[in-house]
Amino acid sequence: MLDFLTRLLKRHCGGSKDLAKERLRLVLVHDRANISPELLQLLKDDLVRTISRYMEIDEKGLEVTLDTSDNAVALVASIPVRRVKRAVKMASV
């Protein structure tokens, strides 16, 4: 009996709304990832400042992008390193 009910209900719940919700979720991942160039520049500046405390980097070669693949967003940063500092003074952080 329970088995029958389970099957009945499983069939019942396969409506189009799940598809709607999933598509909506995906489209919003992309919509929301649309960061403005200004914001991206601020992010870059912050990155440079932070990373420079630990290593010497080539600021001109810095590349920061938001990668939106099928169902996720990734912040991809490519930062050429010139030299790694030998020791980091924690006090200066």
Place this chain on the structure above:
Amino acid sequence: MGEIIVITSGKGGVGKTTAAANIGAGLALRGYKAALVDADIGLRNLDVVLGLENRIVYDLVDVAHGHCRLKQALIKDKRFEGLHLLPAAQTKDKTAVKPEQMREICLQLSEEFDYVIIDCPAGIEQGFRNAVAGAEKAIVITTPEVSAVRDADRVIGLLEAAELREPKLVINRLRPKMVRQGNMMNIEDIIDILAVDLLGVIPEDEKIIVTTNKGDPVIQDERSLSGEAFRNITRRILGEPVPLMDLERNGNFFLRLRRMVGLG
């Protein structure tokens, strides 16, 4: 000082004007002074939805440009004590008013009215910016469709950027039967995606079309579900905790059954 609330959506035709008219009437029915501002310049509609189209002399643009005093442009609704409409201009375009002028007008209204409700045009351009410029709070309307919810998400982002934090959501045109059949997103789905507070849910209701034909807000209809939904929304705006009505809950038979057998 009254509260200034903008009703917005992004996507057109989801029920902003209907909601503005009913919430305004609802507040007046509860004894509050409410001013409705039609910010949809060039496509004014709040006047016809309220049945006040024959009484317009001056409009929002006249006020903004100093052609008349604010008081002269306000139309008093004789059916609802305390309800006034500031109509939009029909022959101008959305650039005829600037955000600062809109802010000034709303502020002036809030000195006299308990609530100032702004009916925002569709879209996210100048008309939207005007409508939100003077607002302190926002209500976002959506329907349970992918495109409407997507646009609502965009608008919520823009509202936050304009310092209008924590907008409240109204879901309009919900069809309980389709939700039950799994063919329409339910309340939880939409809230889950938009992550905002819910102000209310209005069912799809033919009575809205009938009452709009007559220029009579549905909120007066004691027996209609949509009227009750608007009465509940009004009470929530006034700060009363009102539970969702039955259609608004997902307390349907199948869902309960699914929960019972562990599928829900």
